[in-house]
Amino acid sequence: MGMSVQTVLSQVMLGLNNGVFYAILSLGLAVIFGLLNIVNFVHGALYMLGAYVALLGFTMLGPLLGKPDFHLNYWAALIVAPLVVGALGVLIEKTMLRRLRKFDHLYGLLLTFGLALIIQGVFTNYFNVSGDAYDGKPESLSGVVDLGFMLFPKYRVWVIGISLAVCFGTWFVIERTKLGSYLRAGTENPELVKAFGINVPLMITLTYGFGVGLAAFAGVLAAPIYSVSPVMGSEMIITVFAVVVIGGMGSIMGSILTGLLLGMVEGFTKVVYAPASSTVIFLIMVLVLLVKPAGLFGKEA
Amino acid sequence: MPEAAPKEMLRISGLHAFYGESHILHGIDLVVGEGELVTLLGRNGAGRTTILKSIIGLVGSRSGSITVHGTETINLPTHKIAHLGIGYCPEERGIFSSLTVEENLMLPVVVRKGGLSLPEIYDMFPNLLERRTSMGTRLSGGEQQMLAMARILRTGANLLLLDEITEGLAPVIVQTLRQLMGQLKERGFTIILVEQNFHFAADLADRHYVIDRGTIADMITRDQLSASTGKLNQYLGV
Known part of the structure; x- marks a missing residue:
């Protein structure tokens, strides 16, 4: 088996790159769960929405405003997308989630799940399910960096660092x-x-806005790496929920570390036995649930 | 010169309170003057805690009228009621386990001028200074009670709602708390104290309200206390 240190390190680096997305998304879920006590199933759809704000801001906003040369650039999108999605979150919290607060948490889960399906459905209707490339990646983040053991895309170094x-x-x-x-x-x-x-x-309203703003921020970071598609959120969120279960609901540091760690485990699995890399997180989830049902960092009930 | 009646601090009239379907308070009327210390006595489940929670707006729903410094609060949200100058010390102290002692201390918003400064508080409760970086619930029961008191003295609140502050504490701590009550009364705080029995505040309280099944069964002034001991014991079932 060709398992040189170099291969392992480079796969782990790529894994870490996925890991930072898991970390940012599960962090948002943890913050929201802590204060609102709901599992925010619409998180993935809002991550996708963040990516679309970047994409559409780059391609369609100019023509829409009658200035075909105007593009919402990447740096602006990093700020605008969280604000737009955060404002949408504030609206969702004030008009819907707030009304459910006195009922069982299950209703919040059902509501956010329904919202996710609606948002994803609308975007599937209007956009290409197989995804569109985002061309707004800034020139300054193109090219590669020599890490000593591998050449790593500069953009991914930025994503890991900022995340x-x-x-x-x-x-x-x-x-x-x-x-x-x-x-x-x-x-x-x-x-x-x-x-x-x-x-x-x-405080609850703003926290929800902040949590989903984080998802949108991750969406913008993802846009130049993965193709921007209506299903990017639902694909990502399944893994992220597994991360949350493994880390334990509600722990801030736990959700960050678990996200990073599991990204790297995924990367490492690619070297050892590649076909298992997409399942390994779920295997870990099963094991953790059997041994420590509250999660690695969760408080025992 | 005849002593003027104290200015009115709190007036409750026709108060009904509910938790979901349960009707807990059935028409409470009481008035507390500035600087007074009154107790709410009664058995468990009589509605004493619910009266305190109604004042600060933490019951399911309430009707009737509650005025604080003359301001009607029955339709105000809880955080706005607190800003009228109310300090609340809940049953079982309500110390936050994810906050340090100092964070617990700094949590309540300053609602009026004239609260104790942090050095004054540490002067009054030296234990808290020593343990200010510990997590709140690492403190002993007595220290937690001091913390629960200290944090509302910082806010400048001048109407204190104190719910069973002596429960489960060693006699020496209870003694300290009684001295503290005396100091606070001297400083002009208005205090409503929920207690199981009248012994703790017997020589401090101006009046004792006996609560029974969600109504006020009796009101006993300080002068009547010794003559009413038998009656009180009967009410309280001791």
Whole structure:
């Protein structure tokens, strides 16, 4: 078996590249689950939506505004897409999820699942299911970087770097700042936090907006790597939910580390036995559920 | 010069409170003046905690009228009621386990001027200074109770709602809490204290309300207390 250190390292690097997407998406799910107590099934669709904001902003926004030369560039898309999707999230929370808060969490899950199907259905109707390429990748991120053991695309180095920064930045804000202490307290006992003079309903709305904004951010990062398609979210989200189950619901650092780790495990499996690489995460999920049902970082109920 | 009646701090009239289908409070009327310390006594399930929660807006639904400093609060959201100057210390203290001691302390929003500063609080509760980086629920029960008190003194709230603060604590801690109540009363705080029995606040309280099955069964002033001990014991089933 040709398992040189070089092959392993390069597959693990590519795995890490997938891992940062798992991490960012499962982090958003963890933040939302913590405060809203719902499993946000629409997360994948909003990740896809983020990628489409980048794609359509680049190709169609100019002509639509009557300025065919105008393109929403990549850097602008990184900011605009999370804002657009975050605003949509605020709307979803205020008009729909809020009404379900006094019922069983299952209803929130069903609602977000339904929303995901609707969004995906609409996009399948209007766009190419096999995907469109995003041509807005900036010149400065083209080319390769020599990592010593392999030549790695510069764009992927950027994606890994910025994703890690966003993940650990989010962790820092939640675990180490005053704003984060409101969020942690609200996760534990929202009623008491209200009694301490904090506007908890507003905090919940903004948290949901932030969580889905993260998904859109990941969508923009993904656009130049994977083709932008209506089903990109539903494909990704199945793996991400497995990551969440393995890591344990609600743990911030747990969701980040599990995402990164499982991306690398996937990459490593490609070297050892490639056909298993798409199943290995689910195998791990089964094992973790048998041994530690609350997940690697989850608190035992 | 005759002593003027204290200014009204809180007025509850015709209060009904519900949790889902359960009707817990059946028409509560009570008035608390500025600087008064009153207790709500009664057996478990009588509705004492529900009265406190109704004041801060944490029951399923409520009707009637509750005014704080003259402001009607029956339709206000909880966080706005808190901003009228209310500090709430819930049953079982409500310390957040995912927050450090200092984060717990800093969590409640400052609602009025005149609250204690952090150094003043650490001066008053030196244990908390020592353990300020520990996670909240790592503290002993007594320390957690001090923390639960300290964090609402920081906010400048001048109406304190305290729910069974002595429950499950060692006698020496209960003694400290009684001294603290005395200090707070001297500083002019208005305090509503939910207690199982009247002993804790017997010499501090201006009045005792006896709550029974969601109504006020009796009101006993400090002067009547010694003459009413037999009656009280009967109410409280001791």
